[in-house]
Amino acid sequence: MDGSTTPPAKPKRSRPVQVADQIKQWVVERDLKKGDKLPNESAMIELFSVSKGTVREALRILEAQGLIVTKTGPGGGSIVGEVSANRARSLLANYFYFQDLSVADIYQMRRALEPELAASLAGTLTEDQIAELQELAERYPEPAKSAEEEKEQHIASLVFHARLSEFAENKLLGFVIGFMANILTDMTVYRQLYDPPNVVLWSKGREHQLALVEALRAGQAEEARRIMASHMQVAEELMKVQEAHLLRRFMGD
Amino acid sequence: MDGSTTPPAKPKRSRPVQVADQIKQWVVERDLKKGDKLPNESAMIELFSVSKGTVREALRILEAQGLIVTKTGPGGGSIVGEVSANRARSLLANYFYFQDLSVADIYQMRRALEPELAASLAGTLTEDQIAELQELAERYPEPAKSAEEEKEQHIASLVFHARLSEFAENKLLGFVIGFMANILTDMTVYRQLYDPPNVVLWSKGREHQLALVEALRAGQAEEARRIMASHMQVAEELMKVQEAHLLRRFMGD
DNA sequence: TAAGATTTGTTCGTATGTATC
DNA sequence: GGATACATACGAACAAATCTT
Numbered sequence: 429m430d431g432s433t434t435p436p437a438k439p440k441r442s443r444p445v446q447v448a449d450q451i452k453q454w455v456v457e458r459d460l461k462k463g464d465k466l467p468n469e470s471a472m473i474e475l476f477s478v479s480k481g482t483v484r485e486a487l488r489i490l491e492a493q494g495l496i497v498t499k500t501g502p503g504g505g506s507i508v509g510e511v512s513a514n515r516a517r518s519l520l521a522n523y524f525y526f527q528d529l530s531v532a533d534i535y536q537m538r539r540a541l542e543p544e545l546a547a548s549l550a551g552t553l554t555e556d557q558i559a560e561l562q563e564l565a566e567r568y569p570e571p572a573k574s575a576e577e578e579k580e581q582h583i584a585s586l587v588f589h590a591r592l593s594e595f596a597e598n599k600l601l602g603f604v605i606g607f608m609a610n611i612l613t614d615m616t617v618y619r620q621l622y623d624p625p626n627v628v629l630w631s632k633g634r635e636h637q638l639a640l641v642e643a644l645r646a647g648q649a650e651e652a653r654r655i656m657a658s659h660m661q662v663a664e665e666l667m668k669v670q671e672a673h674l675l676r677r678f679m680g681d
Numbered sequence: 682m683d684g685s686t687t688p689p690a691k692p693k694r695s696r697p698v699q700v701a702d703q704i705k706q707w708v709v710e711r712d713l714k715k716g717d718k719l720p721n722e723s724a725m726i727e728l729f730s731v732s733k734g735t736v737r738e739a740l741r742i743l744e745a746q747g748l749i750v751t752k753t754g755p756g757g758g759s760i761v762g763e764v765s766a767n768r769a770r771s772l773l774a775n776y777f778y779f780q781d782l783s784v785a786d787i788y789q790m791r792r793a794l795e796p797e798l799a800a801s802l803a804g805t806l807t808e809d810q811i812a813e814l815q816e817l818a819e820r821y822p823e824p825a826k827s828a829e830e831e832k833e834q835h836i837a838s839l840v841f842h843a844r845l846s847e848f849a850e851n852k853l854l855g856f857v858i859g860f861m862a863n864i865l866t867d868m869t870v871y872r873q874l875y876d877p878p879n880v881v882l883w884s885k886g887r888e889h890q891l892a893l894v895e896a897l898r899a900g901q902a903e904e905a906r907r908i909m910a911s912h913m914q915v916a917e918e919l920m921k922v923q924e925a926h927l928l929r930r931f932m933g934d
Numbered sequence: 935t936a937a938g939a940t941t942t943g944t945t946c947g948t949a950t951g952t953a954t955c
Numbered sequence: 956g957g958a959t960a961c962a963t964a965c966g967a968a969c970a971a972a973t974c975t976t
Contacts, residue, residue, distance in 0.1 A: 443963075462779070468942085488738045501942075501971095502974045503973085503975095519773070529853055533852065537857075540793045544789065599786065600787060603777075696944070731945090734943095754954060756953080
């Protein structure tokens, strides 16, 4: 006649993840920063009253999420470790492994974001950064002679965008664009080759990248935005001829 | 005089993560799907020639990434588990824990993406979905009387956007928008309250949401885009008065 | 170079918990 | 309730890595 029929809902997390949570809490409470040391294994065994195996499983969990790094030897142990962009990308890619994205989906995002990035980057880059971008854009001065070569050029173009994304002051914007460049690179690498190189699109793409570098150097934000928007259209055409759906990942670091 | 001075680069991953990689490979090779069973512990011990403890640590790694789910008892063991959106958000939030995003950063993204989402949703929603959105938009018909109440309303508004993002056919677009709604919710929850409620902004926000629902129902894509763009401007003003920088997370599930 | 100290890495044996039949 | 099959957890021992002297 009471709520006893409803066993309040039992989360019942296994011991190792409980301990992992406790360790996180321990870290947050003390507001530990990037390189700070965590207690060593034996200390944690006492601290949480669990066995060595359990502590180790908990540490693996945190390590898998990129939250800690563990070293052996004297002065070793676990320390707080900043989650790398690479790791974050891998973890997120595992999610989209199950979601079946299409090329059209990715380009809907790119059309909205890449011009924004270009505009916000205008006039903020150092000479070294500009020079690096220019070098990337100037590679492959000749149109591709084979499908294999076109694949290479396409990947190089994605490197250009990935590098650009790393310069973003807006880390969220930069991450999302870099993530997409990653996905597209994977799709290109594993792609079947059956389309002949498209000289017109190659030529437009190259012109766009070079013009973009100039606009960035000159600090012309709206011009950079316009060029990038146009560039996205061309890039989308190039990709659309590939398989529409595909995104198979599950690994990587 | 040869390469012997360059010990080919030593990845040197610890045994458990090696085993975790091997398990992933085992799964990918067989193209296992969501509920499919993995070998049980003792089988893996033989399969990879490692001890029980090592296998368990490897399993915890995969579990932490959301790739497998483990159950006890007969017929139990580990199965392939689809990474949930929630887990992906948590994992990604851990990355941005170290990146120090600003409100301005997030709104630069929202301005670019939310209108796009609104436009692509016009005319694609079911009556049930429209009704749910309408109900969310109609809550709080009165302006907030206290800072506390305004906080509640703001969170409710973010629920509206989060729900909208779940309807997106473009999973990447939906995920990113949902992720931002999550972040903003956290920021709002932990926010200090010292600003008086702003009646004008409340009124505009409410009108926008209601008008948006109408445009979505009528299938007017460009109208929906326009309304959302306008709505983002208002929402940004509301948020800008808060602390500019903040994003402290490290946990959650 | 070598030895020793420190800390994680790995294994094994055993016992307990839990869900299915 | 009992038997079975599986994960879960503990503890002790030994191996490997790395820093210090």
